[in-house]
Amino acid sequence: MNAISVVNFVNEAYSLRMKKDLTQASIEPLLDYFQKIIPLNNEEKRLVTERFQPRLYRKRQYVLQEGNQCNRMNFVVRGCLRLYTIDEKGNTHILQFAAENWWLTDIGSFYGKKESKLNIDALEDTMVLQISFENLTFLYDQAPKFNRIFRVLIENSHVALQNRLLQNISSTAEERYLSFVQTYTHLYNRLPQTQIAAYLGITPEFVSRIRNSQIKKS
Amino acid sequence: MNAISVVNFVNEAYSLRMKKDLTQASIEPLLDYFQKIIPLNNEEKRLVTERFQPRLYRKRQYVLQEGNQCNRMNFVVRGCLRLYTIDEKGNTHILQFAAENWWLTDIGSFYGKKESKLNIDALEDTMVLQISFENLTFLYDQAPKFNRIFRVLIENSHVALQNRLLQNISSTAEERYLSFVQTYTHLYNRLPQTQIAAYLGITPEFVSRIRNSQIKKS
DNA sequence: ACTATTTCTTGATGCAGTTCATTGGCGCAG
DNA sequence: CTGCGCCAATGAACTGCATCAAGAAATAGT
Numbered sequence A, B: 001m002n003a004i005s006v007v008n009f010v011n012e013a014y015s016l017r018m019k020k021d022l023t024q025a026s027i028e029p030l031l032d033y034f035q036k037i038i039p040l041n042n043e044e045k046r047l048v049t050e051r052f053q054p055r056l057y058r059k060r061q062y063v064l065q066e067g068n069q070c071n072r073m074n075f076v077v078r079g080c081l082r083l084y085t086i087d088e089k090g091n092t093h094i095l096q097f098a099a100e101n102w103w104l105t106d107i108g109s110f111y112g113k114k115e116s117k118l119n120i121d122a123l124e125d126t127m128v129l130q131i132s133f134e135n136l137t138f139l140y141d142q143a144p145k146f147n148r149i150f151r152v153l154i155e156n157s158h159v160a161l162q163n164r165l166l167q168n169i170s171s172t173a174e175e176r177y178l179s180f181v182q183t184y185t186h187l188y189n190r191l192p193q194t195q196i197a198a199y200l201g202i203t204p205e206f207v208s209r210i211r212n213s214q215i216k217k218s
Numbered sequence C: 001a002c003t004a005t006t007t008c009t010t011g012a013t014g015c016a017g018t019t020c021a022t023t024g025g026c027g028c029a030g
Numbered sequence D: 001c002t003g004c005g006c007c008a009a010t011g012a013a014c015t016g017c018a019t020c021a022a023g024a025a026a027t028a029g030t
Helices: A003-023 A028-037 A042-051 A107-112 A133-142 A145-170 A173-183 A193-200 A204-217 B003-023 B028-037 B042-051 B107-112 B133-142 B145-170 B173-183 B193-200 B204-217
Strands: A053-057 A062-064 A072-078 A081-086 A092-098 A119-122 A126-132 B053-057 B062-064 B072-078 B081-086 B092-098 B119-122 B126-132
Touching: A028 A042, A028 A072, A028 A145, A042 A133, A072 A133, A092 A193, A092 B145, A107 B145, A126 A133, A133 A145, A145 A173, A145 B092, A145 B107, A145 B145, A173 A193, A173 A204, A193 A204, B028 B042, B028 B072, B028 B145, B042 B133, B072 B133, B092 B193, B126 B133, B133 B145, B145 B173, B173 B193, B173 B204, B193 B204
Parallel strands: none
Antiparallel strands: A053 A126, A062 A119, A072 A126, A081 A092, A081 A119, B053 B126, B062 B119, B072 B126, B081 B092, B081 B119
16 A cells, blocks of 8 residues: 555545534534524424535635625534635735534625625535525525524624624724633634634734733733 | 793703604604605505604603613604623624614514523614514414515614625724725714724724825825 | 634734813903 | 813824744645
8 A cells, every 4th residue: 555545545535534424414503502592393403404404615715705705504513614705905804703503604705696895715624414595595495483583693693793792993903812812712722823812803913913012911 | 931941941852852853753764765665555554653663762761771672663654773792701792783774683582582691772863663572473464465574674684794795804903994984975974983983893093094194195 | 624714912003182281261269 | 252071183202913924833745
């Protein structure tokens, strides 16, 4: 067995494991998630199971690319996605991360049926459960309860965005960093600092200096 | 007639005019607004007319004060409102303006039935049409179409917030100012610069300098 | 196991935007 | 018309954060 075939073997083993995960992909985390908002009856559970599709994305793989329409809503079962733009100067700006049990889509493109100006990609190998616009509409029709569930989701998302905007307007980089670390403890030691910097709207260098000054303080 | 009674007379005349406006308050702008999203039938129009209440706010009057629950959604017919917080240092930060044909509420408090951390007040004498949470729920029940209408509203609002956040992360104060002027032409020569500064997240002094440098360039 | 790539750190320098203080204009109350 | 509160303008000093550069450390690719 030469070097190359070892690589192939490794990749295949990897893919295989991913595929195994996929076929065994459990809809459970999503059902649990809904259950915590409003209890579902069996028919509603059946609908969810039927209309959501599991899908795997490898690290760095695009889930949505600028210029395309975003026609799926993603629920992250395992891994981590980001929603972002790249500006004219080539800088990346992250609007949202989504790790386990978070939703991610470009709402404007998804509901408005417009070309997206945003990108979504995977920061880690990521498994999602996704639903198309058509299937979501079907869900709304068949079980009006989902109207309410998804309204709650967007409301929460809206409130989070408002708070973040306020922070950006009113706080220093250091305050924002500390608040991020506090709010997303599970994320900050899992993501490279470049990503955190792109989220906070500052340079990676400055994140480094902030961390440094924090360590000295303690 | 002494000085004080002149004042009273003036105020009364003013109030009188406001009250006259109020009784004549037309639901038309709101019906027009809905009509542009989805046509309404007569029953739906009747429901809107029945469930929305006109109300007047004087300049500087609170519509919502921090610590209270926000239990009304406001549609501005005439005038201008702002949604804002005041931080520990005493600085005001404006999340949103709402002039004619705009909606304003604290979504988190309204839907979540929580105490609000935000304030809403009137920057000018303002006439709104407002609906309570209960009446909105009633509307959703009686005419499910409104589910969709209000989902579209919150989606639009969400997209606007996302864009603004991106701007704040990625652009200079000057770029943000220019973009504000372009997007809200009708507002920027109607609002004091202190308010615009509080919206953009910069000092009034710096707004002044930006305007100055713009004038020199042209 | 080695190399390439990405990530983090640290220093020097510059600038965008703040802070503080002063001045002047305008609308409004007495 | 006088005095007071609010808003805009402008200068001087200061600072938070960016930029550029270069090296060290960690990770991924083969």
